[in-house]
Amino acid sequence: MDYKIIDIKSTHYDDPKAGGLSFFEAERDVPFPIRRMYWIYDAEKGTHRGFHAHTLNWQLLFCPHGSIDLILDDGKSRETVTLDDPAKGLVLTPGLWREMIWNETGSILCVAASEYYDPEEYIRDYDEFIAYRKKKDSMENEKK
Ligand code: TYD
Secondary structure (H helix, E strand, C coil): CCEEEEECEEEECCCHHHCEEEECCCCCCCCCCCCEEEEECCCCCCCEEEEEEECCCCEEEEEEECCEEEEEECCCCEEEEEECCCCEEEEECCCCEEEEEECCCCCEEEEEECCCCCHHHEECCHHHHHHHHHHHHHHHHHHC
């Protein structure tokens, strides 16, 4: 499936009680230009969000606190990636259906996106997504 798990650079003080510090730099560490950041917070355990695909956005998702399951769907199969480590990033290409499940209350989901917010580039209906994916896949197969 067209996603990638990346290591986000991280440092720790010698004293583990002083915590960690993670960072990424645009262009150097992220495989797309970042135009927007957003984050989801104050969600309770069991929260189920998302239920959409993007037609244009590349995204880097990370969870700086807590644990969140990302269910990813390319129209043929589903895979789950758990974000439970501030040093773990998930790069999603356009055209993937995603759902998120909060494993712990208060977990935070941060997203760096390649595009400005545009509701027109969302697909929110699953049947529409399947039709879009079939067309996209057959166009890509023709190119090969
Ligand atoms: P939405 O993408 O629907 O979140 P989810 O699918 O996880 O429930 O966004 C929720 C609302 O926030 C929606 O009304 C649009 C608004 N929004 C913006 O205005 N700008 C943004 O960058 C994002 C991500 C959302």
